[in-house]
Amino acid sequence: MKFLLSIITFAFTCILTAQTDAEMALTTVNKNDIEGHIYFLADDVLNGRATGSPELKIAASYLANTMRGYGIKPNPATKSYYQTFNLLQTTPPNMLKVAINGDNYPHTIAVEANETELSGETVYLGFGTEDDYKGKNVKGKLIIVNGGTPESSDARAVYGAHKVKQQLAIKNGAIGMIEMTLLEEDWWSRISHLMGENVKIPDATDAEGSKNDFIHLWVNTTAEKLSAFNTSKLSYSIETDGKKEKTLVTQNVVGVLEGTDPKLKNEYIMYSAHYDHVGIGTPDAKGDSIYNGARDNAIGTTAVLSMAKNLGKYPTKRSAVFIFFTGEEKGLLGSQYYVANPLFPLKQIVYGFNTDGGGYNNTKLATVIGLNRTTAKKHIVAGAAAFGLEAIDDPAPEQGLFDRSDNVSFAKVGIPAPTYSTGFDVFDDEINKYYHQAGDEADSLDYDYLLKFYQGYVLSGRMIANDPETPFWVKGDKYEAAANILYGKVLEAPIKN
Ligand SMILES: [Zn+2]
Incomplete structure (x- = not known):
């Protein structure tokens, strides 16, 4: 009996090790989980997740404790998933x-x-x-x-x-x-x-x-x-x-997971999304004043949770840091705060795989703002394609989207960081109908599409994190010089007295 059992165990181990990254993405990402996250984050009880609100703290607890359930660890120095800080609010x-x-x-x-x-x-x-x-x-x-x-x-x-x-x-x-x-x-x-x-x-x-x-x-x-x-x-x-001044107490939510490769585990891939939205606002025609932010950005937040679940089960060679940013809608404040107060040296983050979006109008696409700007493009294109989606770069560069989400806070210091978004190929009424509107609710989403979108994100992330070659900016990118300094590829310019 014992002999037989060990044969079975051996065979099972072989199957496990033979499992491809695509199979791993397929098995951990499912529609029930996705709907559970999005329906909670976009629930009216969270009042639109305004920065500084008690409801955003509830969302933060949900994210921290979901990560806890997946085996993702808190900051080892503080044993906490929260990076709490103050913001100054001024009102007329x-x-x-x-x-x-x-x-x-x-x-x-x-x-x-x-x-x-x-x-x-x-x-x-x-x-x-x-x-x-x-x-x-x-x-x-x-x-x-x-x-x-x-x-x-x-x-x-x-x-x-x-x-x-x-x-x-x-x-x-x-x-x-x-x-x-x-x-x-x-x-x-x-x-x-x-x-x-x-x-x-x-x-x-x-x-x-x-x-x-x-x-x-x-x-x-x-x-x-x-x-x-x-x-x-x-x-x-x-x-x-x-004028009135008020201190808002808020928090980024951060989790870490060590990689499996003795050398590559010193490099981190960051999986990030902002979890705040704009709160309560002007009522729409139906009298709804809660801006739920299902697209912006319960969708992105759920992408990061999907990655956390997958890596908790099947860690990659590189380590992972999961960051949920507060204050994005107030001007990218959570990501700026993190870059100014990193939990470990920023140069250890070799890639930022941010996800954010205002909506979608093409369910055959994943629109990746900055896709063509990093050498990880091949993995993102292949990751999306494995689940039937075409990854395209920014179709509306005039909107300056690369500089309008949290990825730019990291790009500015040199970290290659695009933003993975739901598919859009043009800014049209289908986008405007939901973007920063009360009607951006969980009920209005296409979950068959989102399943592919998340599986594509998870597979892309896995391939980037397992690639022996470290991703970098494409030659000549405007942030390449900052990256050369950050990662010590060139010496910092001497300070002249
Ligand atoms: Zn957003």
Whole structure:
């Protein structure tokens, strides 16, 4: 009996070792798992997974504990799957009233404003250039200037010049500045949007106590009204509850799995996707205000989970790091934070296989943003083809998609990193119907297509991770120079004193 058993065991081992990467991808990726992940991540109870929300923390727990179930390990140094950090959220004032010479100006934007009530005489200083201050004493006063420069007063010029003007005003001792703008309504609303809610990784300038009470406003008006400022004596009043700052606590979710090859295991393939979305927004025609983000990016998140399950069962020669990023929708913040605070040296990540997408309109494709830019192209093309999909590169380079997802945070430091996305060959209404819309829900997805999409991703990843040759940028790529420095292929340029 014992003899027989060992023969069976031997035969079984042979079958296992003979199993191809494609068979491994086929056996671990199935429709039930995929649907389970996507329906949970895009569930209304997660309220659209906004960065900093308690619901995003629930999603993070789901990802961490699903990885735990697959045998993927947490960061060995902290024993935690979470890379937790703070973000600084700034929101515009709820109330901002501005009057000049007794006239109310309803179109106002706070560039800088703490809670205040101010009034008094003011000085009009043209465009607020260095010359405009000559012979004027503005110490302790609020000044009024024109937005932009003498050359241009369009929105771009207003925005482009405002920081230098603010510094000049502060240097000359002013307590505040109103810039009068002459913008058309659509430009005014664009610039209002730009100055709306902002979330960023705090830096040294955000430290407590470093802020002063300088008030800086944009007030939109007409040329006719503005021309009167030249001659008349000016008075003003401002009342506002000020811009609000709030700290958002959030987390990337990170897991690692050691490779099987004694040498290649020192190199990591990163499998990544952002798991945040835009949260709750304007209701659609049906009154739905939850932006579920099934396509963007429960789909990508599920690709990384599919890889984690596969590698937990069948590890590759190279090691794996799985990263789920927070804050992508706020400006790639999670990936930027990771690159600035890596868990192990970045040069050990030899390839980033990111996945993200706004939707699909061609279920015969996998659209891989940056496909042609790395030497791993052959594996991605073959991986997708094994499951009946054609891998194509970015069909709409004018959209700058390569630079609009988390892959670029890694590419900038030299790590070859494309973004694997669901198939699209053109930006059309089928994409716009769901992209950042409340209707981007789990029910609206084609799971037969997604099964092939995930099997293709997993097989591509396996082939990249098992290839004795380390993937790299295609010669002449704009990030090749950064890669040569990162991976020590050239010495860093000496710093000249
Ligand atoms: Zn996305």
